[in-house]
Amino acid sequence: MSFLTLSISLLFVIIPLVLSKTLNLGLEKDTIIASVRSIIQLLVVGYVLQFVFNSENIIYIILMVLLMIAAATQNAHRKGAAIKGIIWKLIVTFTFVEVLTQTILLGLNITPATAQYIIPISGMVVGNSMVLSILFLNRFTSEIETHQDETELILSLGGTPKQAIHTQLIASIQASTIPTIESQKTIGLVQLPGMMSGQIIAGADPVQAVLFQLLVLFLLLTTAVVTSIMLGYLSYPTLFNQRMQLAGSAVERDE
Amino acid sequence: MTVAGDAIRFEHVDYSTNGLHILKNVTGAISEGKITTLVGPSGAGKTTLFKLCNGLQSPDSGEIFIKDKPIGSYEPVELRRNVGMALQKATMISGSVRKNLELPLTLQGKELAEDSARELLKMVGLDKTDLQKKTKDLSGGQQQKLSIARTLVNQPDILLLDEITSSLDSVSRQDIEELIVNMNEQYGTTIVWITHNLQQALSIGDDTWVMMDGEVVETGESSFLRNPQNDRVKQFVRGEIE
Ligand SMILES: Nc1ncnc2c1ncn2[C@@H]1O[C@H](COP(=O)(O)OP(=O)(O)O)[C@@H](O)[C@H]1O
Ligand SMILES: [Mg+2]
Numbered sequence: 001m002s003f004l005t006l007s008i009s010l011l012f013v014i015i016p017l018v019l020s021k022t023l024n025l026g027l028e029k030d031t032i033i034a035s036v037r038s039i040i041q042l043l044v045v046g047y048v049l050q051f052v053f054n055s056e057n058i059i060y061i062i063l064m065v066l067l068m069i070a071a072a073t074q075n076a077h078r079k080g081a082a083i084k085g086i087i088w089k090l091i092v093t094f095t096f097v098e099v100l101t102q103t104i105l106l107g108l109n110i111t112p113a114t115a116q117y118i119i120p121i122s123g124m125v126v127g128n129s130m131v132l133s134i135l136f137l138n139r140f141t142s143e144i145e146t147h148q149d150e151t152e153l154i155l156s157l158g159g160t161p162k163q164a165i166h167t168q169l170i171a172s173i174q175a176s177t178i179p180t181i182e183s184q185k186t187i188g189l190v191q192l193p194g195m196m197s198g199q200i201i202a203g204a205d206p207v208q209a210v211l212f213q214l215l216v217l218f219l220l221l222t223t224a225v226v227t228s229i230m231l232g233y234l235s236y237p238t239l240f241n242q243r244m245q246l247a248g249s250a251v252e253r254d255e
Numbered sequence: 256m257t258v259a260g261d262a263i264r265f266e267h268v269d270y271s272t273n274g275l276h277i278l279k280n281v282t283g284a285i286s287e288g289k290i291t292t293l294v295g296p297s298g299a300g301k302t303t304l305f306k307l308c309n310g311l312q313s314p315d316s317g318e319i320f321i322k323d324k325p326i327g328s329y330e331p332v333e334l335r336r337n338v339g340m341a342l343q344k345a346t347m348i349s350g351s352v353r354k355n356l357e358l359p360l361t362l363q364g365k366e367l368a369e370d371s372a373r374e375l376l377k378m379v380g381l382d383k384t385d386l387q388k389k390t391k392d393l394s395g396g397q398q399q400k401l402s403i404a405r406t407l408v409n410q411p412d413i414l415l416l417d418e419i420t421s422s423l424d425s426v427s428r429q430d431i432e433e434l435i436v437n438m439n440e441q442y443g444t445t446i447v448w449i450t451h452n453l454q455q456a457l458s459i460g461d462d463t464w465v466m467m468d469g470e471v472v473e474t475g476e477s478s479f480l481r482n483p484q485n486d487r488v489k490q491f492v493r494g495e496i497e
Contacts, residue, residue, distance in 0.1 A: 163362055
């Protein structure tokens with residue numbers, strides 16, 4: 001595809017603009033901003049990737065991955081504002097998931113150790129880990145609030161913080177990972193996964209594309225489950241103080 | 256004969272949360288082996304005082320002594336098993352009667368024998384209740400009874416009871432009063448009992464504390480409720496302050 005065909009494809013931006021104008025939907029400004037931003041951001045990514053691929057230097061690959069982890073942390077940390085030191089917990093989680101998956105992929109020779117493989121796969125892993133973190137933190141914060149009485153009951157009977165928060169922790173881990181597992185049950189029936197579609201369009205053999213897609217799906221299962229569990233076990237202790245009391249204003253509420 | 260000491264002693268205890276000054280300079284002692292009733296308008300800080308004794312919260316300043324040792328010198332888990340608490344809002348964990356009843360033991364990795372479970376239910380007047388029944392299908396009164404039985408599983412030396420008869424009919428209320436008085440007599444369990452019912456305070460308590468606005472305003476043998484010194488307490492016992 002050339003820049004000429006890309007400019008023709010701007011028609012797909014003009015259609016919503018015209019519709020918005022005629023029907024007074026007020027979407028023009030945001031549509032233009034979104035289009036311009038996506039053009040600039042993706043082109044920058046494209047050129048950066050081209051540079052990294054050509055240089056074949058491990059330092060650049062690591063830098064790219066660190067950048068991904070930083071961006072993911074930036075996006076997810078607001079959801080966990082109630083949890084002390086959430087930024088570090090997210091960084092540790094993303095880094096662990098990334099190292100774990102790449103170790104298996106590269107260690108067992110499942111994918112070649114080239115930027116062309118490492119970077120896109122890392123992007124999917126870290127991106128997914130970020131989504132899972134947000135799902136988990138949303139659920140966990142609301143579970144803590146709605147079940148504060150049960151938590152206090154267990155503490156009051158001589159339970160440890162871990163026992164007092166166990167039900168909510170497990171519920172949050174389940175709730176955040178179920179969408180990933182469920183979505184794999186219907187995959188391919190309704191919609192082809194975006195990455196596989198892209199590969200097929202770019203000329204890859206469909207079966208090859210499917211095999212690769214399966215690898216990614218399995219990878220994302222590990223990503224989802226490990227992210228939620230790790231973040232959960234890193235987070236819950238900060239909700240309690242040394243005296244095994246529920247600490248912090250984030251979990252306090254009026255009776 | 257040994258002279259009984261203090262089960263709980265408060266020295267200038269202050270506690271605030273969310274910018275609210277809830278307990279103000281609470282000072283006084285709860286005698287060991289006695290039944291002390293705690294009365295006062297709602298919002299006075301009675302429940303909060305219990306949570307401090309059970310170690311769910313710590314005072315901002317001042318000191319609480321449990322059996323003459325600073326509360327902070329106890330391991331939290333040990334403290335909470337010894338200072339048992341049953342709250343008015345009888346919180347249940349989801350699941351069966353049995354699961355709730357044996358919760359204090361489950362937390363220690365133990366189980367409650369079927370016989371002991373039935374025995375405990377009988378003590379609180381739930382002998383006809385199925386152990387497998389889901390607690391969400393129990394009435395408020397039944398949950399309150401179950402919550403009392405659950406607190407007893409830890410066999411605490413000090414028992415903090417927060418309006419535990421508020422949703423019971425008068426027959427059940429008398430049964431529970433009898434049970435608690437018996438425990439006090441048989442095992443020497445120290446009882447602190449928050450109640451709205453001044454008649455109850457007079458009839459079951461050795462001593463009574465009156466709390467208002469976070470302060471302990473009058474204490475003594477329960478009979479002082481018939482003729483209090485403090486003007487606000489006078490208003491309170493006449494039912495003019497709720
Ligand atoms: N976690 C909390 N956050 C804010 N206010 C609270 C909290 N717990 C208790 N309070 C307030 O503290 C005061 C005393 O409450 P409480 O101890 O429950 O009184 P009582 O049991 O005598 O009715 C009340 O005004 C109540 O609203
Ligand atoms: Mg109360």
